[in-house]
Amino acid sequence: MAAQRTAPQLVPLLSVAVAGRQAATHLLTRRRGSCNGSGWHAVATAFAGTSLRLAWRYGTTAMGKHPSVRRAGTAVERHLTRLPGTRQAEDLRMPPSLSQPVLELRQSFRCAPPGLVQALADVLGLPRQAELLALALGEDAEKVLTSMAKQRAEAIASGDRSIAVGPDRLLDATWALAGEAELAEKLSEIFSAYLMEILQIARVSVAFQEMSVPVADWRHAWADAVVTKKHVAELWAGSGQLGVGFTTLDAVSPELAMRARAELETMAAQGALSDFSQSTCNPGSQHLWLRFASPEERQDLQRRAPALLELGEALSGLPGALQRVAQAAGIHAPAMRLFPSLMAATYGPGSHYVPHQDKYSGGSAGFENTRMLTILCYLNPDWQPGDGGELRVLATRKEPSDQPGPGSRVPELLRISADHSESTASTACDSETFVDIPPLLGRIVMFQSREVWHGIQASKAARRWAVTLWLLAGSD
Numbered sequence: 001m002a003a004q005r006t007a008p009q010l011v012p013l014l015s016v017a018v019a020g021r022q023a024a025t026h027l028l029t030r031r032r033g034s035c036n037g038s039g040w041h042a043v044a045t046a047f048a049g050t051s052l053r054l055a056w057r058y059g060t061t062a063m064g065k066h067p068s069v070r071r072a073g074t075a076v077e078r079h080l081t082r083l084p085g086t087r088q089a090e091d092l093r094m095p096p097s098l099s100q101p102v103l104e105l106r107q108s109f110r111c112a113p114p115g116l117v118q119a120l121a122d123v124l125g126l127p128r129q130a131e132l133l134a135l136a137l138g139e140d141a142e143k144v145l146t147s148m149a150k151q152r153a154e155a156i157a158s159g160d161r162s163i164a165v166g167p168d169r170l171l172d173a174t175w176a177l178a179g180e181a182e183l184a185e186k187l188s189e190i191f192s193a194y195l196m197e198i199l200q201i202a203r204v205s206v207a208f209q210e211m212s213v214p215v216a217d218w219r220h221a222w223a224d225a226v227v228t229k230k231h232v233a234e235l236w237a238g239s240g241q242l243g244v245g246f247t248t249l250d251a252v253s254p255e256l257a258m259r260a261r262a263e264l265e266t267m268a269a270q271g272a273l274s275d276f277s278q279s280t281c282n283p284g285s286q287h288l289w290l291r292f293a294s295p296e297e298r299q300d301l302q303r304r305a306p307a308l309l310e311l312g313e314a315l316s317g318l319p320g321a322l323q324r325v326a327q328a329a330g331i332h333a334p335a336m337r338l339f340p341s342l343m344a345a346t347y348g349p350g351s352h353y354v355p356h357q358d359k360y361s362g363g364s365a366g367f368e369n370t371r372m373l374t375i376l377c378y379l380n381p382d383w384q385p386g387d388g389g390e391l392r393v394l395a396t397r398k399e400p401s402d403q404p405g406p407g408s409r410v411p412e413l414l415r416i417s418a419d420h421s422e423s424t425a426s427t428a429c430d431s432e433t434f435v436d437i438p439p440l441l442g443r444i445v446m447f448q449s450r451e452v453w454h455g456i457q458a459s460k461a462a463r464r465w466a467v468t469l470w471l472l473a474g475s476d
C-alpha cells in the first residue's frame with residue numbers, strides 16, 4: 001500500500017535499528033568475566049547492521065502489519081530468515097496454525113546454542129524441543145518469562161531465602177533483613193534480566209545462522225592444495241603434540257601476509273580499531289571485524305583492504321578442505337558452518353591473553369557459543385625470539401574446574417541444569433605442560449575451539465597482528 005511508504009514510517013524504522021543496536025550494546029556491555037565474547041559481538045553487530053538494512057528495505061510493509069517496535073523487529077527477523085539459501089523448505093512445512101511470532105521463536109531456538117535452549121526448557125519445565133518451547137512462550141515470550149522470574153523470586157523471598165542471600169550467594173548478607181516484597185522485587189529483576197538476555201541471544205542467533213554457509217560451499221584452490229592428512233589427524237584425531245587437537249600450517253605467501261599487515265596498519269592509523277580491551281582476560285588488546293559475507297561487503301572490503309579480502313577468502317576454504325581430506329582418510333570431522341568474517345586483533349607491548357577456550361560466549365549469562373574450529377593467521381614479519389606474543393597451547397586436565405563463573409548462581413536459583421559453561425567446565429588447563437608457537441608471518445594455526453586451552457604470552461614487540469576465522473557448529 002502506497003500510504004505505508006510515506007515519511008512518517010521513518011520513526012518506527014529507526015526504532016527497529018535502535019532495537020537491534022540495543023541488543024548489540026546489551027550483549028557488549030553485560031560481558032563480565034567471560035574470556036571470549038567476540039563471537040557474540042559479531043552476532044550482535046551483524047544483527048544491528050542487518051536490522052537497519054532490512055528495516056529500510058522491508059520495514060514499510062512490516063510496519064503496516066506490526067505497529068509496535070517489538071513486532072516490527074520481529075518482522076525484520078522474519079525477513080532475515082528468508083534471505084537466499086535459508087530454510088525456506090522448513091517454512092513450507094510449518095503448520096499454518098502457528099502464528100508468525102511463534103514460528104520466529106521456534107526458528108530462534110533451532111539456531112541458538114543448545115545450552116541456551118536447555119536453560120529455557122528447564123525454566124519452563126519442558127523438554128528441549130524448539131516447537132514446544134515456542135508454543136509455551138507464545139506471542140509474548142518476554143511477558144511469560146518475566147512472570148516465571150517473578151514467581152520464582154516470590155517463592156524464594158517467602159521461603160528459605162538463605163539459598164539466595166548471604167556470603168557467596170547471589171545477594172549479600174545485607175538482604176537478610178529486607179522485606180519479603182523488596183527481596184522478591186530484587187530477585188525478580190535479576191532473574192528477568194538473565195532470561196531476557198537468553199531470549200535476545202536466541203533471537204540474534206537466527207541472523208548468524210542464516211548469514212552463514214555450510215563449509216563445503218566455500219572452495220578455494222589454495223586451501224585444497226595445502227591441507228594434508230597430517231593436519232587433519234593432528235586437528236581432529238589429536239595425533240599431534242599434547243594430543244589436544246591443534247595443527248600449524250606455514251602456507252600463506254609472505255607477500256600476501258605483508259600486504260594484509262600493511263592494510264591493517266593503515267586502518268589502525270585511521271582509527272578503525274576498537275578501544276583498548278579493559279577485560280582482565282586480554283587487557284590492552286584491540287580488534288576490528290572484516291566482513292565479506294554479502295556481495296556488498298566483499299565489494300567494500302575489496303576497495304578498503306584487498307589483501308585482507310584475499311586472505312579471508314583463502315582461509316575460508318580451509319574448513320571445507322579439512323572436511324574432504326578427513327572424509328578420504330576416514331577421520332571424523334564435525335559438520336561446520338562458515339560466517340564469512342575475520343577478526344583482526346593486535347596486542348601491543350605488555351598485552352596478553354590468559355588461557356581460555358573459544359567456546360565461551362559473551363554476556364552475563366555466560367553460556368557457550370557454537371564455535372567449533374579456530375583458524376588463526378599471523379602477520380608479524382619481524383618477529384624474533386624474545387619478542388613475546390607466542391600462542392601458548394596448553395595440555396588439558398580432566399578434573400572439573402572448581403571456580404564457579406559469573407552469573408552461575410542465577411541458573412542454580414532458576415533450577416537450570418544447562419551447560420552453563422563457566423561453572424561446569426569439564427576440563428582445565430595444565431599450566432605446566434604447553435607448546436609455544438611463534439606468531440610468524442604467514443603462519444596458520446588451527447585448533448578445536450571447544451577443547452583447546454590457549455592464550456597469548458605477553459607481547460614485547462611493538463605490535464603483534466593476527467586475523468582469526470571462527471567456524472560454527474553445523475548439523476550433521
Ligand SMILES: O=C(O)CCC(=O)C(=O)O
Binds near residue numbers: 390454468
Ligand atoms: O591471536 C592469538 O594467537 C589468539 C587469540 C585468541 O585466542 C582469541 O582471540 O580468542
Ligand SMILES: [Fe+2]
Binds near residue numbers: 454
Ligand atoms: Fe582464543
